[in-house]
Amino acid sequence: MSEIISRMKDLPSAHLLGAGTPMCSGCGGLEALHQIYDVLGENTVFVNAAGCMTLLSVYPFTPFRGSWLYTAMASAPAGAQGVRDALDLLIQQGRLPPEEDLQVVVLTGDGSAYGMGMSATSGAMDRGLDFIYICYDNEGYGNTGQQYSSATPHGAATATSGGTGGFPGYKKDLFSIWAAHQPSYVATVIASEPLDLAKKIAKARDMSGPRMIIALSPCPTGWDYDPRESVAIGKLAVKTGVWPLKEYENGTVTHTRIPRERPAVEEYLKTQGRFSHLFRPQRNEALLTEIQQRVDRYWAQAQ
Amino acid sequence: MEPILLTGNAAAAWGARLAGVDYVPAFPITPQTEIIETLGAWLDSGAMPGRMVTLESEHSMLTAAGAAAATGVRVFSATSSQGLLHAMEMLYTVAGWRAPFVLVNVSRGLSAPITLEADHNDVLAARDSGFLQIHCTDCQEVVDSVLLAYRLAEDTAVRLPVMVNLDGFYLSFTREPVRLPDLAAAREFLPPFDPGSMRFAASAPQSQAVAVLGGSPYSYFRYETHLAARNAISVYQRIAAEFESRFGRERGAVEAYRCDDADIVFFMIGSFASKAREAVDRLREAGRRVGLLRPRLLRPYPAEIIASALLGVRGVAVVDQNISMGQGGVLHTELAAALYGRGSAPAILTSFIGGLGGREIAPQEFFEMAEVTFRAVDEGRSPPPRLLYTETELRELRKLQSVALAEREQTSPAGRATP
Ligand SMILES: Cc1ncc(C[n+]2csc(CCOP(=O)(O)OP(=O)(O)O)c2C)c(N)n1
Numbered sequence A: 001m002s003e004i005i006s007r008m009k010d011l012p013s014a015h016l017l018g019a020g021t022p023m024c025s026g027c028g029g030l031e032a033l034h035q036i037y038d039v040l041g042e043n044t045v046f047v048n049a050a051g052c053m054t055l056l057s058v059y060p061f062t063p064f065r066g067s068w069l070y071t072a073m074a075s076a077p078a079g080a081q082g083v084r085d086a087l088d089l090l091i092q093q094g095r096l097p098p099e100e101d102l103q104v105v106v107l108t109g110d111g112s113a114y115g116m117g118m119s120a121t122s123g124a125m126d127r128g129l130d131f132i133y134i135c136y137d138n139e140g141y142g143n144t145g146q147q148y149s150s151a152t153p154h155g156a157a158t159a160t161s162g163g164t165g166g167f168p169g170y171k172k173d174l175f176s177i178w179a180a181h182q183p184s185y186v187a188t189v190i191a192s193e194p195l196d197l198a199k200k201i202a203k204a205r206d207m208s209g210p211r212m213i214i215a216l217s218p219c220p221t222g223w224d225y226d227p228r229e230s231v232a233i234g235k236l237a238v239k240t241g242v243w244p245l246k247e248y249e250n251g252t253v254t255h256t257r258i259p260r261e262r263p264a265v266e267e268y269l270k271t272q273g274r275f276s277h278l279f280r281p282q283r284n285e286a287l288l289t290e291i292q293q294r295v296d297r298y299w300a301q302a303q
Numbered sequence B: 001m002e003p004i005l006l007t008g009n010a011a012a013a014w015g016a017r018l019a020g021v022d023y024v025p026a027f028p029i030t031p032q033t034e035i036i037e038t039l040g041a042w043l044d045s046g047a048m049p050g051r052m053v054t055l056e057s058e059h060s061m062l063t064a065a066g067a068a069a070a071t072g073v074r075v076f077s078a079t080s081s082q083g084l085l086h087a088m089e090m091l092y093t094v095a096g097w098r099a100p101f102v103l104v105n106v107s108r109g110l111s112a113p114i115t116l117e118a119d120h121n122d123v124l125a126a127r128d129s130g131f132l133q134i135h136c137t138d139c140q141e142v143v144d145s146v147l148l149a150y151r152l153a154e155d156t157a158v159r160l161p162v163m164v165n166l167d168g169f170y171l172s173f174t175r176e177p178v179r180l181p182d183l184a185a186a187r188e189f190l191p192p193f194d195p196g197s198m199r200f201a202a203s204a205p206q207s208q209a210v211a212v213l214g215g216s217p218y219s220y221f222r223y224e225t226h227l228a229a230r231n232a233i234s235v236y237q238r239i240a241a242e243f244e245s246r247f248g249r250e251r252g253a254v255e256a257y258r259c260d261d262a263d264i265v266f267f268m269i270g271s272f273a274s275k276a277r278e279a280v281d282r283l284r285e286a287g288r289r290v291g292l293l294r295p296r297l298l299r300p301y302p303a304e305i306i307a308s309a310l311l312g313v314r315g316v317a318v319v320d321q322n323i324s325m326g327q328g329g330v331l332h333t334e335l336a337a338a339l340y341g342r343g344s345a346p347a348i349l350t351s352f353i354g355g356l357g358g359r360e361i362a363p364q365e366f367f368e369m370a371e372v373t374f375r376a377v378d379e380g381r382s383p384p385p386r387l388l389y390t391e392t393e394l395r396e397l398r399k400l401q402s403v404a405l406a407e408r409e410q411t412s413p414a415g416r417a418t419p
């Protein structure tokens, strides 16, 4: 499983993840997981925290060909620690042949990654745990009805930020927080850019140590748009510069895509009901300008 | 083997070492730290094979412990008090996974007020979690119970995590003579862990701990766990009998001390039960027919064994080193529930709360509890629960309060005028 991925036609077409899950149609997180699973393969054990993806494996069915362990909202990385250490011990003691080894993959939402699970994640990185962390970031507590989390972008309306200005806080910079731990690898991905995603996941797969992935996950239910728009919205997130595609390795951050001519961020915002209050009943010029300026400032510093 | 002097904590560590544990997820908390430091030193020096990892919290520690057990290795961990409560979500979770491993809890009173010394509110907060519970009264029992706990946890009719409880300070830091089983004998009693199908491997994909939708599958798994815990009574009795025949120490689910012809008995758990044993001897010398009944196994609750041990007993003085706010003693409530409706049960249960946060229970207090219970038997009526606290104690506390107040008034010129 270490084939080189450099062009679209190199993308695996295995479709390992089964169909018929209870996820919403157009779920950007599920689309990312499909692609990630095809690259990682079935010799994996997914260690999951509470969130939408918890409902992938509902007794007695699972879409995974490999293994799965649901833990709790706060401690999936600690579950990964236990599984990894146990596999190492079993192999060391000759009780498990090395070919029976598994890639240990944490799978959580943003609520867990940016918030409740952050100290467990930090601890796992401190300990140099050999694992992959996949955070599907739908920018809110999706499973409980899309209340705001610390991944919610400024101005977004959520079930708990329905006022005129939407969410008053700012999306936390998890990429930098993770990178500050100096793990083996950190990357942002999105399902609407499958080649970029597959390259990064393949790279992560072939490394060891903590490998940390954040997948922005357009969420028709939480972001309020037609499920068929998921890919288009994902592409706009990248084009407008809202979701920078980048990676961290050996102390250096590299952007894997630099959008030269960025369309206005409002092209992205106006596709989603959660931002409709910025446009109707009248344009919230101040807030739109602030959001645009923040994106501009990011890219000015990035280059 | 000749006895050596060991603290309760060292005895717990020896239990883990003799059990041949593979993996020790850890997090420090007083009064448990000596356990993980001891194991850490043995692992570092190579005296003991295996791996220890210090997590960043007890919540994570329990998650890692359950996950490693679910992957197929033998796991040991230890905590206390705030740590146990911090991990509470995971206690229920890993028990639901049916992950067999052993967790030592060194009992310590719960915050607030924050304190270091022992009572049983911590371990009793976990009583409904699915963890089985073995309670120790001396350091010898600690090492023995850890070995018994692995046999119990890993038994295919049980498959549940087991907590072994010892009291902070009174056992954790107290040296007592302990006979350590030799390694070969311990291995014979406790062979290596066979995880069966509970493991992760590439050729045998598993989904563990998956969600259920609806009350029916949920109830199914919850009942299975309960029934497994019920199985643990007879399994425990069987392995305790085997333990006794190998090592010569009686470790049954319930200790009955001088209960045979007793009119009344003390009923309690933990290290203070040895104070009760003393009191029983003194009362016997004075011609009072008193005994002590002490469940070692508190989960599952050995109701039948307790009930038959109480046949002919007329009154039970339940001494609770815990307090369920607004209700009273947990042991008292549970004993009443276990005995109610049995024609043969003692007519009188008296309830005493004492020993909170390590407060001493004096011999005179045991004598008094016995007298109260004898009187209740004579009168045919159980008195209201009593909170053990002496007038002297109250006076001393009031004195301290007034000293502190006077200090404050002297050092702050504005005195009481300061808002
Ligand atoms: C300790 C705890 N608190 C709260 C919950 C309720 N809960 C379940 S899923 C969820 C949201 C998780 O958000 P996120 O990690 O972003 O995943 P998403 O639901 O968006 O997929 C919450 C709050 C829980 N399961 N456990």
Ligand code: SF4
Residues within 6 Å of the ligand: A023, A024, A025, A026, A027, A028, A029, A030, A052, A138, A142, A143, A217, A218, A219, A220, A221, A222
């Ligand atoms: S709420 Fe959003 S993240 Fe959750 S399943 Fe639906 S689309 Fe996916």
Ligand SMILES: [Mg+2]
Residues within 6 Å of the ligand: A051, A109, A110, A111, A136, A137, A138, A139, A140, A141, A142, A143, A149
């Ligand atoms: Mg989310």
